[in-house]
Amino acid sequence: MLKPTSSHLFNLIQEIESNISGANEDEYTELLAWTFSKLGINKFAYVHLEPTPFNNSKISIHSNYPAEWVETYRKNALYKSDPVMANTAITATPFFWDEIPQEIDNNPELFDQSAAYGIKQGFTVPIHEPGRSFGSIHLSSEENDPDFPILVRSHLVIIKTLSIIANQHRPTEDSNEINLKLSPREIEFLRWLVLGKNYKEIGLIMNITERTVKFHAKQMTEKLDCINVKQAMFKAVHLNLV
Numbered sequence: 001m002l003k004p005t006s007s008h009l010f011n012l013i014q015e016i017e018s019n020i021s022g023a024n025e026d027e028y029t030e031l032l033a034w035t036f037s038k039l040g041i042n043k044f045a046y047v048h049l050e051p052t053p054f055n056n057s058k059i060s061i062h063s064n065y066p067a068e069w070v071e072t073y074r075k076n077a078l079y080k081s082d083p084v085m086a087n088t089a090i091t092a093t094p095f096f097w098d099e100i101p102q103e104i105d106n107n108p109e110l111f112d113q114s115a116a117y118g119i120k121q122g123f124t125v126p127i128h129e130p131g132r133s134f135g136s137i138h139l140s141s142e143e144n145d146p147d148f149p150i151l152v153r154s155h156l157v158i159i160k161t162l163s164i165i166a167n168q169h170r171p172t173e174d175s176n177e178i179n180l181k182l183s184p185r186e187i188e189f190l191r192w193l194v195l196g197k198n199y200k201e202i203g204l205i206m207n208i209t210e211r212t213v214k215f216h217a218k219q220m221t222e223k224l225d226c227i228n229v230k231q232a233m234f235k236a237v238h239l240n241l242v
Helices: 006-020 025-038 067-075 083-088 108-115 147-154 156-168 184-194 199-206 210-223 229-238
Strands: 043-050 058-063 121-128 134-141
Touching (some): 006 025, 025 058, 025 156, 058 067, 083 121, 083 134, 184 210, 210 229
Antiparallel strands (some): 043 058
């Protein structure tokens, strides 16, 4: 593979800066994928994590990783146990994944999971912002690709530059909170829950079975993008939904 010259790299930066501003989610992902492929790197993910109350961080992922893995990662909130994200949260220095300190790299099972999708060795550029929010670019390859570390090191300056550009121009996503639609029964259930009633009591008050109460709890928890009903209750209060 021919190594891009300095002029080619400069033109690459100009190209992405000219096209990424105002790009929608698909265009943003395609443009970054195309740009990193020019460096010989075929898998990337841009991740933005915004801590919110009640330990329910808002995560945005734009990536050409396999869709099944991204959905699994998002749905199961794997970022909470991901050593890569844990290290990203506490450092501003780019790092290879095998450089993560041992006390942080305590979840080898997650790397085994991602390896099934061709994601094993990687490199991350943290981009910290004022407050607790941060973005990050993650580049990865198959486990035994000997060229990957060489490519990263040889293009480190442009990778860091592209990471900053990617963070500055990340797509503005529609807020799920703005578009959130809870049914009248779900809102009524929430109100009784906030008042400290248990499922059996709520069932009697609303004249529904306890099974139906649990159904409302499940639906509401999913709509609020929470992992349990207690977290959903706190989030609903925070959003003034009840």
